[in-house]
Amino acid sequence: MTTxxxxxxxxxxxxxxxxxxxxxxGLVVIKSITFLATHSSGILGSAADSLxxxxxxxxxxxxxxxxxxxxxxDHPWGHGKAESLASLFQGILILTTGLTxxxxxxxxxxxxxxxxxxxAPIGIAVMLIxxxxxxxxxxxxxxxxxxxxxxxxxxxxxxxxxxxxxNLSVIIGLSTGHFLDTRWPDLVVGLGIALIILNCxxxxxxxxxxxxxxxxxxxxxxxxxxxxxxxxxxxxxxxHDLRSRRSGSDIFIELHLDLARDLxxxxxxxxxxxxxxxxxxxxxxxxxxxxxxxL
Numbered sequence: 001m002t003t004x005x006x007x008x009x010x011x012x013x014x015x016x017x018x019x020x021x022x023x024x025x026g027l028v029v030i031k032s033i034t035f036l037a038t039h040s041s042g043i044l045g046s047a048a049d050s051l052x053x054x055x056x057x058x059x060x061x062x063x064x065x066x067x068x069x070x071x072x073x074d075h076p077w078g079h080g081k082a083e084s085l086a087s088l089f090q091g092i093l094i095l096t097t098g099l100t101x102x103x104x105x106x107x108x109x110x111x112x113x114x115x116x117x118x119x120a121p122i123g124i125a126v127m128l129i130x131x132x133x134x135x136x137x138x139x140x141x142x143x144x145x146x147x148x149x150x151x152x153x154x155x156x157x158x159x160x161x162x163x164x165x166x167n168l169s170v171i172i173g174l175s176t177g178h179f180l181d182t183r184w185p186d187l188v189v190g191l192g193i194a195l196i197i198l199n200c201x202x203x204x205x206x207x208x209x210x211x212x213x214x215x216x217x218x219x220x221x222x223x224x225x226x227x228x229x230x231x232x233x234x235x236x237x238x239x240h241d242l243r244s245r246r247s248g249s250d251i252f253i254e255l256h257l258d259l260a261r262d263l264x265x266x267x268x269x270x271x272x273x274x275x276x277x278x279x280x281x282x283x284x285x286x287x288x289x290x291x292x293x294x295l
Contacts, residue, residue: 013249014068014151016144018059023137024053024274039124045101045193046127046170049163052097052197056159059086059093059150067152067248079115080248083152087208090155091201105190124171131167134160149249149285155207162200166193214245217253224282225255232275235260237295251286253279261294268292 008278031047071078126244141157144150217225222242229239237258244253257275259268272290280286 011066011068012144013148013150013153014061016140017057017064017156018022020137020141020156021054021057021061023133024050024057025135025247028054030126031130033124034123043123043127043170044104045197046130046163046166048097048101049166049193049197050130052093052161053163055093056090058154059089060276062086063152063248064150077247077252078250080246080250081212083150083248084208084211086152087155087204088212091204091208094197094201094204098194098201101194101197105187105194122176127167127171130173131164134164134167137138149251151207151211151248153248155204159200159204162196166196186257212245217244217246217251221251221283225253225279228278228282229257229275231278232271236270240293249285251283252289253283253288254291255287256291256293258295259292263292263294268294 005100027050028047031043035043060083061168063082066082067080067255069079069080139155141160144154145157149254170193172189208245216222221244225239225242229236237260239255239257242253242255244251246252259271263271269292274290276288276290279288
C-alpha cells in the first residue's frame with residue numbers, strides 16, 4: 001500500500017472555509033440592509049442566497065474539520081465522507097431557499113400594491129461591491145480546492161461562481177427597472193435567480209449522491225492509471241479488477257497487476273510498489289493497494 005505524503009498545510013482547507021464563512025456573513029448583513037432600503041426582489045433573492053451561503057459554508061467547515069481527523073479503529077477509511085454528507089444537506093438548504101424565493105416573487109407579480117424598487121442606485125452600488133467580494137471568494141476557494149483536492153471547497157467555488165452571475169443579473173434588473181421606471185425587470189430577475197438556485201440544488205444532490213454511492217474514478221483519472229502501468233511494460237503485462245472510490249479529498253485505488261510467473265516474491269513486491277508510486281505521482285491524495293497476480 002502506497003500513500004504519498006501531503007506537502008500542504010493540513011489546515012489549509014479549514015482556514016479557507018473559516019474565511020468564507022466570515023465574508024459570506026458580511027454579505028448577508030449588507031444585502032439585507034440594502035433590501036430594506038430598496039425593496040428589490042432581486043436583492044432579496046441575492047440576500048437569501050447569501051444566507052444560504054453562510055449555512056452551506058458552515059456545513060463545509062464542519063465537514064472539513066471532521067474529514068481532517070485521522071482514521072481510527074471505527075473508521076479505518078478515514079472521515080472524508082463527511083464532506084459528501086455536508087453537500088447533501090447543502091442541497092436541502094438550496095432547495096428550500098429557491099422554493100421560498102419562487103413563492104415570494106410570484107406573490108409580487110400579483111400584488112397590485114407593490115411599490116416596485118426604490119433607491120435603485122444604492123442597490124446597484126452595493127451589488128457591485130458584493131460582486132467584487134464574491135469574485136475574491138471564488139478565486140480563493142478555487143485555489144485552495146486545486147491545492148487540496150477538496151470536493152467541498154470545489155463545490156463552494158462553483159456555487160460562488162453562480163452567485164457572481166446572480167449579482168450581475170440583479171444589477172441588470174435594478175438598472176433596467178430604474179431607467180425604465182417599471183418593476184417587471186426586477187421581478188423577472190428575482191424569478192430567474194430562484195431557478196438558478198433550484199438548478200444548483202439539483203447539481204449538489206447529484207454530486208453528493210454519486211460520492212456517497214462510491215462512484216469510481218472519472219475516465220481521465222482511469223487513463224492516468226493506464227499510462228502509469230504501461231510505462232512498466234514489458235515487465236507488467238497489464239492490470240485487471242481496478243476498483244476505486246472517493247472519500248472527501250482522498251482517493252482509494254485497488255488493482256491487480258499481470259506479472260510474469262517466473263518473478264520471485266521480492267521482485268513482484270518491489271515492482272508492485274514501483275507501480276503504486278508511479279500512480280500516486282499522477283493522482284494526489286491517493287491510497288493505492290497493488291496486488292501481484294502471476295500469468
